Amino acid sequence: MGITIKDVASAAGVSTATVSRALRGLPNVEEATRERVKEVASGLDYVISPSASRLASGRTGSIAVITPYISRWFFSEVIAGAESVMQQAGIDLLLMNVGNYQNGHARIPPTPRLRRRVDGILIVSLPPQDPDLEPILSLEMPTAMIGGVAPGVDCVAIDDLAAARTATEHLYFLGHRRIAVLSGGPSEARFTAESQRERGFRSVIAEHSLVEDPMLEVFGHFTMEGGEHGMDALLGRPNPPTAVFAMSDEMAFGAIRSLRNHGLEPGRDVSIIGIDNHPMSSYMGLTTVSQPVTELGVKAGELLLRQMQGPIAPISADRLTELPTELIVRTSTGPKA
Amino acid sequence: MGITIKDVASAAGVSTATVSRALRGLPNVEEATRERVKEVASGLDYVISPSASRLASGRTGSIAVITPYISRWFFSEVIAGAESVMQQAGIDLLLMNVGNYQNGHARIPPTPRLRRRVDGILIVSLPPQDPDLEPILSLEMPTAMIGGVAPGVDCVAIDDLAAARTATEHLYFLGHRRIAVLSGGPSEARFTAESQRERGFRSVIAEHSLVEDPMLEVFGHFTMEGGEHGMDALLGRPNPPTAVFAMSDEMAFGAIRSLRNHGLEPGRDVSIIGIDNHPMSSYMGLTTVSQPVTELGVKAGELLLRQMQGPIAPISADRLTELPTELIVRTSTGPKA
DNA sequence: TTGTAAGCGTTATCAG
DNA sequence: CTGATAACGCTTACAA
Numbered sequence A, B: 001m002g003i004t005i006k007d008v009a010s011a012a013g014v015s016t017a018t019v020s021r022a023l024r025g026l027p028n029v030e031e032a033t034r035e036r037v038k039e040v041a042s043g044l045d046y047v048i049s050p051s052a053s054r055l056a057s058g059r060t061g062s063i064a065v066i067t068p069y070i071s072r073w074f075f076s077e078v079i080a081g082a083e084s085v086m087q088q089a090g091i092d093l094l095l096m097n098v099g100n101y102q103n104g105h106a107r108i109p110p111t112p113r114l115r116r117r118v119d120g121i122l123i124v125s126l127p128p129q130d131p132d133l134e135p136i137l138s139l140e141m142p143t144a145m146i147g148g149v150a151p152g153v154d155c156v157a158i159d160d161l162a163a164a165r166t167a168t169e170h171l172y173f174l175g176h177r178r179i180a181v182l183s184g185g186p187s188e189a190r191f192t193a194e195s196q197r198e199r200g201f202r203s204v205i206a207e208h209s210l211v212e213d214p215m216l217e218v219f220g221h222f223t224m225e226g227g228e229h230g231m232d233a234l235l236g237r238p239n240p241p242t243a244v245f246a247m248s249d250e251m252a253f254g255a256i257r258s259l260r261n262h263g264l265e266p267g268r269d270v271s272i273i274g275i276d277n278h279p280m281s282s283y284m285g286l287t288t289v290s291q292p293v294t295e296l297g298v299k300a301g302e303l304l305l306r307q308m309q310g311p312i313a314p315i316s317a318d319r320l321t322e323l324p325t326e327l328i329v330r331t332s333t334g335p336k337a
Numbered sequence C: 001t002t003g004t005a006a007g008c009g010t011t012a013t014c015a016g
Numbered sequence D: 001c002t003g004a005t006a007a008c009g010c011t012t013a014c015a016a
Helices: A005-012 A016-024 A031-043 A050-057 A073-089 A133-137 A160-173 A192-207 A224-235 A249-261 A293-309 B005-012 B016-023 B031-043 B050-057 B073-089 B133-137 B160-173 B192-207 B224-235 B249-261 B293-309
Strands: A062-067 A092-097 A120-124 A143-146 A154-158 A179-183 A217-219 A243-246 A271-276 A287-290 A319-323 A326-328 B062-067 B092-097 B120-124 B143-146 B154-158 B179-183 B217-219 B243-246 B271-276 B287-290 B319-323 B326-328
Touching: A005 A016, A005 A031, A016 A031, A050 B050, A062 A073, A073 A092, A073 A120, A073 A293, A073 B073, A073 B092, A092 B073, A120 A133, A120 A293, A143 A293, A154 A160, A154 A192, A154 A293, A160 A179, A160 A192, A160 A243, A160 A271, A160 A287, A160 A326, A179 A192, A179 A224, A179 A249, A217 A224, A224 A243, A224 A249, A243 A249, A249 A271, A293 A319, B005 B016, B005 B031, B016 B031, B062 B073, B073 B092, B073 B120, B073 B293, B120 B133, B120 B293, B143 B293, B154 B160, B154 B192, B154 B293, B160 B179, B160 B192, B160 B243, B160 B271, B160 B287, B160 B326, B179 B192, B179 B224, B179 B249, B217 B224, B224 B243, B224 B249, B243 B249, B249 B271, B293 B319
Parallel strands: A062 A092, A062 A120, A120 A143, A143 A154, A154 A319, A179 A217, A179 A243, A243 A271, A271 A287, B062 B092, B062 B120, B120 B143, B143 B154, B154 B319, B179 B217, B179 B243, B243 B271, B271 B287
Antiparallel strands: A092 B092, A287 A326, B287 B326
16 A cells, blocks of 8 residues: 555666665765665655554654643644644654543543653643652652653743732832732642742742731632632722732733723732733733743653653752743833822 | 553453453443453552554554634634543644744744544634645545535534624624725635625625725734824825724734724724624624634534544535624724714 | 454664 | 564454
């Protein structure tokens, strides 16, 4: 049905072994021979059979991207970054969503789908307590992680604690003293980034001895709707905050909408700051701490590649690569009235 | 290094053939035998080697999603929809971006990466004149397409012509007579959807004998920035439109920003309507024609699966599945002043 | 219902 | 530098 390496070999008058070596660019092949083989191969429109190659070599030439969401902005940007790196390297990228439910079907544990199937794993923001994480890590294959930390794997992230501090201090310097935080959810189910941001926020609050009212923390589940409801809740309380630190821009968008619904103007009546620099943020006038999301994916992809290619990846204890962030001031924050 | 089918076979006291049949749920295996094999296999923590299975069977158990963008909203939603279907079916999903440039590297033609590697192809919105399209289609493997039409492949889309008509008529009924269109780019490089929307728009304009000024069409490249620049251009002209039909919500966002920058209020000074119902649209007060994007991916995935499984896929001429759209009126459109 | 054995198309070892 | 040839782990007629 298809052209095989044998056809190329006989057409070029060499052995299959030589064809294999020539086509893969291995040394110990005379240049003339290599050229001839290449020409014959492309003349025959030969494409190697990945299955056969994988079976014989033990390498699959592919990696898996494990992610709890595909279409949310942060995740799709990260995936795009990783894909570009893998494409350049000639590695296939398998997409695996481990979100809790798909179409109402229960989630399918990823580990069995990973074994013998990929050479490397890129984990995007799985919370440390996610039940799938441990089994994946104990597969002991080349692994990189974005927005998290795990022993022995390359991790890429921003300095979430510092980013949260930057955001919170921005509000403080504007004169705000009653600052609320819009986080994702309860501490038992948090992404690493989320926990760090919480710590950053708390540290600034503590340093300046600001109000530490438990009523000043609400959950927004990292969605716009969640952010809106969270802000609604804050505004419904006896003593609302004058400023809010939202752990993501999307939640901040929701908060802004809530403010407007209540006849309040962001930046004047209540200040809102986010983290991300989402493409819509400039449109919403949202002050935020930017993070280089695509680059997160690119960097993690590169590190994963290195692990896969490197002789015996000399992974020192915890490898953490931090990418820079930047405060971007817009109109959603302003001095306390 | 790993447990193979032989280990399972000898441990269960049967032949490898029986193990293979038992584990794959083929008929002609005594239930008792099947149970025993299954137990032994899971006891041994056996996972099949996909490479070997693929080589022997000729089936790869995977499909490729070919897309010009990964992180743009529409595309990531479609991918997410397709992924959920494939995950349920136990099919691997390979992600392949064919965007023009990656990291400044030239694009890598997808066809060689497809041959012998996947059992099916899902094409997301490749323009009919894309140089990669023809070679992909002539691979003659199970193929489904979103937002496009091609002979012999299952296509899923909305009725773009009707959607554009709905949008344009909405503006007409509000009293607008000088209506501009914010399209993607010149007609030589258009997505199918784009061409259809143009036709829909033109048909309404013609029916009501409205102004057909070539100065009333601008390109926005389906991005927010593009939409903004397009609107800027429109406003800079001698006789600006009183309403604009944007072919996507994201371009509409840009147009709204442009209006605001010019001190104009959308829906009062100039009306803007989009197509999509992007999650941010309600935040922007954007009137739009919604389309079920995730469902596009799901439906296309299902059709592709059917082709892959079906005996000899009885693909009648052109199969086109159209999903419904709906006009959603918000504040960005209003009666002509 | 189950077993035997011939592939599937490469890679890699070992000679030459 | 090149050629035989034995794996690689599974599927699938074909037999039994």
